[in-house]
Amino acid sequence: MQGPLAVFTSRIPTTARVLPALNGLVRARHPSTRFFSTTQFRSRIAPTKPLRAIAAPAVGSYTPKDGEHVLNSPSELARKLSAKVLPQLDRPKVKKVVVVGSGGLSIGQAGEFDYSGSQAMKALREEGVEAVLINPNIATWQTSHQLASEVYFLPITADYVAYVLEKERPDGILLTFGGQSALNVGIALDKMGVLDRLGVRVLGTPIKTLVISEDRELFVQALKEIDIPVAQSTAVSTVDAALEAAERIGYPVILRSAFTLGGLGSGFANDPVELRDLSAKSLSLSPQVLIERSMKGWKELEYEVVRDGADNTIICCNMENFDPLGTHTGDSIVVAPSQTLNDDEYHMLRSAAIKVIRHLGVVGECNIQYALNPDSREYCVIEVNARRQDTLSPTPAAKIALGHTLPELPNAVTKTTTACFEPSLDYIVTKIPKWDLAKFSNEVNREIGSAMKSVGEVMAIGRTFEESLQKADAAELERALNRPTDMRLFAIAYAMYNDKYNVQEIHDLTKIDKWFLYKIENIVNTSRALSSLGKLSSVPPPSY
Amino acid sequence: MIARTLIRSQPFIRAFATHAGPNTALPAALHLKTGQSFHGRSFGAPRSIFGETVFSTSITSYTESMTDPSYRNQILVFTTPLIGNYGVPSNKAPIDSQDVGVVLESEGIQCSAIVVADVAEKFSHHAAVESLTSWCRRFNVPGITGVDTREVTRLLRDQGTTLGRLAVGVDASAPAPTPEQYWDPSIENLVDQVSTKVPYHLNPDGDIRIAVLDFGAKANILRSLIRRNAAVTVLPWNFDFNSIRDQYDGLFLTNGPGDPSHCMEAVLKLRETLQMWGKPIFGICMGHQVIGMAAGLEAYRMTFGNRGHNQPVLALASSGSIKAGRVYVTSQNHQYALKLTDPFPTGWEPFFINCNDSSVEGIKSTEDTGKKVWGVQFHPESAGGPLDTMEMFTDFLGECRAHRLTLPMAATTVKLTSSHKKYAAPRFPEISVSA
Numbered sequence: 001m002q003g004p005l006a007v008f009t010s011r012i013p014t015t016a017r018v019l020p021a022l023n024g025l026v027r028a029r030h031p032s033t034r035f036f037s038t039t040q041f042r043s044r045i046a047p048t049k050p051l052r053a054i055a056a057p058a059v060g061s062y063t064p065k066d067g068e069h070v071l072n073s074p075s076e077l078a079r080k081l082s083a084k085v086l087p088q089l090d091r092p093k094v095k096k097v098v099v100v101g102s103g104g105l106s107i108g109q110a111g112e113f114d115y116s117g118s119q120a121m122k123a124l125r126e127e128g129v130e131a132v133l134i135n136p137n138i139a140t141w142q143t144s145h146q147l148a149s150e151v152y153f154l155p156i157t158a159d160y161v162a163y164v165l166e167k168e169r170p171d172g173i174l175l176t177f178g179g180q181s182a183l184n185v186g187i188a189l190d191k192m193g194v195l196d197r198l199g200v201r202v203l204g205t206p207i208k209t210l211v212i213s214e215d216r217e218l219f220v221q222a223l224k225e226i227d228i229p230v231a232q233s234t235a236v237s238t239v240d241a242a243l244e245a246a247e248r249i250g251y252p253v254i255l256r257s258a259f260t261l262g263g264l265g266s267g268f269a270n271d272p273v274e275l276r277d278l279s280a281k282s283l284s285l286s287p288q289v290l291i292e293r294s295m296k297g298w299k300e301l302e303y304e305v306v307r308d309g310a311d312n313t314i315i316c317c318n319m320e321n322f323d324p325l326g327t328h329t330g331d332s333i334v335v336a337p338s339q340t341l342n343d344d345e346y347h348m349l350r351s352a353a354i355k356v357i358r359h360l361g362v363v364g365e366c367n368i369q370y371a372l373n374p375d376s377r378e379y380c381v382i383e384v385n386a387r388r389q390d391t392l393s394p395t396p397a398a399k400i401a402l403g404h405t406l407p408e409l410p411n412a413v414t415k416t417t418t419a420c421f422e423p424s425l426d427y428i429v430t431k432i433p434k435w436d437l438a439k440f441s442n443e444v445n446r447e448i449g450s451a452m453k454s455v456g457e458v459m460a461i462g463r464t465f466e467e468s469l470q471k472a473d474a475a476e477l478e479r480a481l482n483r484p485t486d487m488r489l490f491a492i493a494y495a496m497y498n499d500k501y502n503v504q505e506i507h508d509l510t511k512i513d514k515w516f517l518y519k520i521e522n523i524v525n526t527s528r529a530l531s532s533l534g535k536l537s538s539v540p541p542p543s544y
Numbered sequence: 545m546i547a548r549t550l551i552r553s554q555p556f557i558r559a560f561a562t563h564a565g566p567n568t569a570l571p572a573a574l575h576l577k578t579g580q581s582f583h584g585r586s587f588g589a590p591r592s593i594f595g596e597t598v599f600s601t602s603i604t605s606y607t608e609s610m611t612d613p614s615y616r617n618q619i620l621v622f623t624t625p626l627i628g629n630y631g632v633p634s635n636k637a638p639i640d641s642q643d644v645g646v647v648l649e650s651e652g653i654q655c656s657a658i659v660v661a662d663v664a665e666k667f668s669h670h671a672a673v674e675s676l677t678s679w680c681r682r683f684n685v686p687g688i689t690g691v692d693t694r695e696v697t698r699l700l701r702d703q704g705t706t707l708g709r710l711a712v713g714v715d716a717s718a719p720a721p722t723p724e725q726y727w728d729p730s731i732e733n734l735v736d737q738v739s740t741k742v743p744y745h746l747n748p749d750g751d752i753r754i755a756v757l758d759f760g761a762k763a764n765i766l767r768s769l770i771r772r773n774a775a776v777t778v779l780p781w782n783f784d785f786n787s788i789r790d791q792y793d794g795l796f797l798t799n800g801p802g803d804p805s806h807c808m809e810a811v812l813k814l815r816e817t818l819q820m821w822g823k824p825i826f827g828i829c830m831g832h833q834v835i836g837m838a839a840g841l842e843a844y845r846m847t848f849g850n851r852g853h854n855q856p857v858l859a860l861a862s863s864g865s866i867k868a869g870r871v872y873v874t875s876q877n878h879q880y881a882l883k884l885t886d887p888f889p890t891g892w893e894p895f896f897i898n899c900n901d902s903s904v905e906g907i908k909s910t911e912d913t914g915k916k917v918w919g920v921q922f923h924p925e926s927a928g929g930p931l932d933t934m935e936m937f938t939d940f941l942g943e944c945r946a947h948r949l950t951l952p953m954a955a956t957t958v959k960l961t962s963s964h965k966k967y968a969a970p971r972f973p974e975i976s977v978s979a
Binding site (some may be wrong): 071073074075076077078081082084085086087310311312314337339340341342343344346347350351354374375376406407417418420421422423424425426427428463464465 | 623
């Protein structure tokens, strides 16, 4: 029989006979598989259950020919077809690359950059590229000699990095793996003309993009070009100008200082008196501050975006802050993926993120932060960090900087499928920041705000928000018991009151003699006995 | 120690979760034809149903998915554990040049039941008017919460889409049905159930006339057309478009539920259209399969289908906003796909393939035919899902406009025979079609 009617005489996926590539799908124990009697492919229907049906092992023997760029896919047919269309991006011929690290750990410079730098160096080594690291912090994993061929324990400043470049004469430099300090150094080196003079190629996101993302006025201008709303801001360099700008915008306002770490010197002002104080303080730290409309109370969201040199752009994860705008992200409890956005809002922000990142020309990974009005679809971009930000998304940003494209790179989890894919989490991640405010003077303000004060974070994964929050909290309590601080007595009491730990467990964690712990347990038990009596009159008189 | 173990064990946490459903909820059980059973608690309508169990990996958009007619008669398992967080919005919208009468994808819930790990009894969102539970109850759709959806998904992924039964209340403790008792929705012509029964117009003042064959159209397809200023006439899936084709500048074939073999009538009619009519044609999902079958390709049933918002597809050809060699992240919902053959039928070429399983994600007419016909398996209109390929609507209407300029202006009326009036009321209010 000819024509389409013949097609449906049997609706069994006979495709497997034609397309070995689809075997990954039909191999599963679908009742219809028993119909596959064609001996030729019988042998390919492996008896073992595939680990991941979606990411079935590679089928067929198609391997890329010399110079061909091929999709990373379990399907041979997909690999073969892709070779004809995937862009042949020129991969920079680099032998030696300088990686700028994040420097000494301080508030506002998170330890996560150690991880991202280490990943970058691993990627370089896989590509056979010599990695030279500059990082003064010996207490990091990336400075171990297993990763870098040469490590310079020098401060992350333009002068020192220029010195290393002179000495090492690398072909390329990676600036996006060391946080804010590395970006600032890159911009400074470019201004000094060092990179041009030595012929050092900036790999990944170009300097021009870094400058735009860091300079508020250029940034606002760039986003206006593509009609993406961004917080209206006025740059000022005197206290009087700040007051004038605030009058125009209307109180409350937020004051931001450019080029600083962790939002240092930033904050909210509800009236001219507060603004006068705050702007005077900020202008002593930064030559220029920005006065913006306050969006206090709006939801704060982040999207992690990856773009390659061929313009493939994906979102590897999004995050929602537990605390509304006004609390620095570093100090906020954060969940991933976002939980309170509907589809429309999620994809409105996703599309905006892709548009912004393409317009700015980021190559590699970056992070975009949004404020979203909780009562409408109104949103605006807070900022873009053109750097690797987070440890939640193991994407091969360094390989992208070396000219690979996302479709060619393997998905870090499945290995057989492509990295050009957006993970769909079936769990929720909660991150709780760790504060250590007591380390500072007695006068330290315990309020958290738009300048980051946390010194670390605890992260936990669960299938419900309750589970992941409590796991993170339990980890936090364990840490409090494990590492004595001035708060240790309260941590012990909390653990006992809430039946989180018994005496033996607290002893295991704290090594405090159990005799003391039994006595504290007595206090807790007495307190419970008293409160169970309900009222003072029912308390029996002391027996002695 | 006991207390700690209790607190740390999952069921304990779940029992104390504020939104895991009231403790008074009825027991419920999900039975699969392959013999597995999962127990949990009921929410929504207190009734038991049969259906085809499928899973979706979308993180957001439970409201859009549940109202998508392509999920007709399916028991939908969400891999995302927390469902219902943002409640359900009011589903009323004006019918004008921007809207088609609904906010979501159709007027009511289309899937037959939902399976979630942790339903939110309490919701929070500015647009929400009711909880997921109350919405399900209003549309008589049962749900089950407290199920290990990860385990269900693993099963469905390995054994393929499976028939199932959601048993609620006393039924939950009754023995699971025997295999022959399971009802298979794919034997029914689901397209006929969800398609409009009578033609109707949307945005009659648009500058270009587009006919839409409704196989179970998601509202956002219609919205995407009228918001680009198209005057749209929505026709039943088996309407004889050839009798009125000269009045239109383009033809659109929508998504739809179930097996494309039920739509042979439309395939044969479209084959005539393809031969006799030179104007642009665009199909999505079921529409794509119908175009492919009219072109001579075969359709087959996939093991577990592709449902979710994160399917990467590789463009093999450039056309309009689509660039060859680019990977697009797409929204998908299908159990059937077109078979990739080599060579492709004359005059046709593959447009997109799925990066994971190399299934056909799009086909197009070759340049040398001079025709502009595309079909895509994924959903460029999103709702829910990524908007990466949204501009394909602009491309389509751009081609229609280009063709309109070279041909006489289309006539402005559709002559309807009275026989159409005998059908039930359309899903969207009917607009007078006589000029």
